[in-house]
Amino acid sequence: MKAFLPFLLAGALAIQARDAGPPVPLGSPEFRPTPERPFGWRGDGTGRFPGATPVTEWSLTKNVRWSAVVGKSYSSPVVTDKLVLVTSEPDLLLCLDRAAGKELWRAKVTPADLSDAQARAAALEYKAKDTGMAAATPVTDGKSVYVVFANGIVRALDLGGKAKWTAFIDAKQNTAYGRSASPILTAGRLVVHMTNLYAFDPATGKQLWENTEARCAYGTPLGLRLGGADLVVTPAGDVFRADDGKNVNSQIGNSSNSSPVTQDGMIYFGEKDVRAIRLGAEFKDESVWNSEIAGEVFGSPLLHDGLMFTATGKGELFAFDTRKKGAAEPVIDARALFGEPGAEPVAYSSLTLAGKFLFLASNQGEVVVLEATREAKPVGKNRLKDGSGSAPVFSGKDMFLRDGDSLYCIGSP
């Protein structure tokens, strides 16, 4: 864990993605995913695994350490030092042994688990749409794992698979293609963006607050510290206090499918409207630079070494210099990564950094590997079989990648 962010930008409050000091104990209310313990959506929310040392070449017969049939989902696995936690359609959370891929347990999360009859009926009534029931990536604090299903069920389990609590979000879906935002642990709260924005007590499942003005789409919200305040920034660019859910600013950015990311006192949005925002006194926003991307973006942006990378659903890579001011031109402008873009999306997943490489997985099972530089020189293209739409995650020498109904652990033997 690095200490506080090294500088305070003039006229702006410093943003801290995480707390300083020694690591908080696993399972404590203060736990939030960090680069060292990237136990949630995009690891710690950044998609960055800088300490990883992955292989860059693999296939069904090369560098596969193990594979396990886990079922399908758009969610990504979560990897701890010993476990791999992964959701699967329509109602499963699976726990695998990280070393060998052996299934340790599986928990079925169904409406029958809800004690309240009205909640049970509402959960049963829910019909999954395109993103399915289990698109949200789980999050763990090292002691408990939290899962959210599109039918509104929120559940905490211990890492032995035993249920700790179950909550229900009773809100009509307001997105056309389903529900996919992942839960996040921030400021001692489990924050879930599902139609409305909710905070639960991770220990008990008690709903702490709800904000019905938080416009919900598909991306996962960002938790961060600004000055002394813990905030939640939604993809739509609405900003809320994590303590009480009060809205403190709106429309600072404008994303839908992807999540905002933060680094060095800035918040970045990366869809059609690409924008770098600095929050100042009283959370007032200042647009530092902006650009546009033609074409729909599904994956979230990734920050590395003064660059913001992202890719469109058609697999076109963009990169922007994060030190720009005003209207910014991309330094990489719609470079096709998966051949000539066709009519349909080929990449729902987010770019991920591991070591010095960028990884982008296609829906069809291809993963491109690029140098994480301004040139983004291609390093390789690797293929498994079926693809998944979810992003790989990394830990040490290993890459964990969904493909069809399987989860692969890729690494040098």
Added chain:
Amino acid sequence: MRNIFLATVVALLAAPAERDAIGAAAPVLGSPDFKATPDRPCGWRGDWTGKFIGAMPPTSWSRRVHGITTAIRYQAARPAGEPAKSSRELEYFSIKDWLVTGPISVKDPAADIEQDFLGGEAAVQPSEGGKGKEWKFLRADVETQSRHDHNEGTCGQSNVDFVFAFGKLTEGPGTKVEGDFTNKVAYAHTYVFSPVEAKVQLQMPFDGTAGKFWLNGKPTLLDPKNRGKVYDVSLAAGWNRLLAKITVANGMGKHYSGRWLSAWMVAAYLTPIGPVSYETKNISWMTKVTGRSMSQPIVVGDRIFLGANISDLMCIHKNDGRVLWLRTTTPYDAMTPAERKATPAIAEKIEPLVGQLLKMNEEVVAALNAAVSPQGLPSDQAVALDRKLKEKTEHERKIHKAFVDIDRKKYPAYFENEVSSSNATPCSDGQRVYWTCGGGMKGPGAYAIQCYDLDGKRVWTLHEVLGSEEHGNHQSPLLLEGKLIFGAVKTLLALDAKTGKLVWKNEQMEKLESGTSPVAARIGTAAIIITNRKLVRASDGVEMGASNLNIWGDPTPVVENGIVYNTSRFRGWDELSSMSAVKLPSNPEKGSATVVWDPPGKDLATPARGTNYTVASPLFVDGILYGVDMTGGITAVDVGGQKGLYRRWLDGYNRYNRFLYGVAASPTLAGKHIYVVDDAGYTHLIQPGPQFKETGRNVLENIYFSSVSNNPCRQEAFYTAPYFDGKAMFLRGEEYLYRIEEKTATKS
């Protein structure tokens, strides 16, 4: 349940302005004497029902390319002399009838495209069930494709789907296919008759590993990196042989939410080489519109009003097609002089641009009027006009971007909307015309709400930031008891139609959806407003209760005798979507609608494959509810007996995804027929009644060599239902407004 429908016949009326206030003697909608009044406004679907009972509309018309593609015929069967009776015209440039053979195993689907599996590919002249390889007939249509993309359920192309052809298909939701489609090759063959030797262009979009075609034995490899590539080819006089060969590594594609997407298909289109002119039948005039939109034209007296492009409200003379006026709206038009003065950037940056825009509009009107004709512009003459329209569009975008620079939250651009930000249908009380534009797909969503007199004088304009749904906003305003009702996301507004002043605002609408417009009904004498999820009192905007409509998609419901009908009821990917109905409460002050009819889709909508996503609104005629969906299917349901009468796929023309789906336009009753316009502009005339009977089919071809719509399939798309006025039908596509009325043929 039948009694529920009968019991409320008198008390509750849809479109309150139409019938009860005026009485039976008033001319009905569609009649040449119909006049919009404050008590009986016109707007969305005429009077919000889609029924032009007084119309005497045309039943036969066409617009075809003046050239070889109109003379070409094709047939799957091996010809013997002249084209057989079963041969088909090349409508919309599409070849639909084929003989197919396969599947044949290959070792390497990429390399083996060069291997001959027919023992003479170049010379093959197949016949159905003939000797040697077995060839079977396949009509490429919605009905014969396994591929049903996404929730729209569309095919994308008029594909030969080899998975459908060779697989064992189980119909219904969660469609299943059995068969081996790994490392395979298949062929499709058709015969094309050209009366003379001719050069045409061939497009063969395909899914698979590799593709090749032979025209009269001459091979060409299809480009897998450019699957929409246009090939210049020569047809011989007489019969030509067209053979396609597609290899595939995994033809099953993938399962997708219970459906699967075939990945082994090919389509074929023979298009003319430009420049192209047209011959038309029963088209009085065609007026180029300033841009793409789903806005339906309305007729008020001798004037037609419709939205176009980003924010254009066009007024066109109904007799001669002349553009009488054109108004473009930006946030500047909604600002008071004091507001303009308060922001220095307005005078500095906006006003010069607005001044230029007004000038450009004058030039555009002159150019549009010079182009009005019964045939529309030949393709070479359209280029200059399209360029001028694009310049205007770019200029308008520049104004919006300048406003974004001034304050991006207060002035989000109007142009970020699906299809167009001018999608709303205007409405009128006979004295003024009201319209809304704007939207903002997945964006903050700003709208201009406007009122003009019939001569185009701007009476009032409001700029409101209400937010937008992920696919923008396509709702049309409702004129009701002197109030203009408009909604977006969570806010429903009622404005004084005369002044534009706010009468009430309800910001607790939960979700109004992109395309479901507010509609009115009466409970006793009180008017109420029905929205996607809620019922609202028209007098003060207070929520009465839930509408319980469960609308999935974009339809606007219709109200008939106190029952509200929805043709898009999502029941999950494992079930077919269906139709549903709710009964309005008897208390006009408070109460929710109650579900009276919510049958499973299998009881109504079979056969169906995938899920029949619906954009079009329902049509209720004589106890039968008609719905059309994005697969190009029509469903008729006996609402009294609560049973499905029929479901059919209309033999229409699906092209590229997101431009030409199946049917988006709502079915419309005019005279004796239901008019269903598919997205290619192909109009099916359906006879109302318990049995499916199609009595007419009409083509409007328009192939682009330039366009204002950026439609990649180069064929004009139609998303909008026609409006009927006496003997005339007014139909708008992406490029033109058509006046169609029965008379004799003309040639350009």
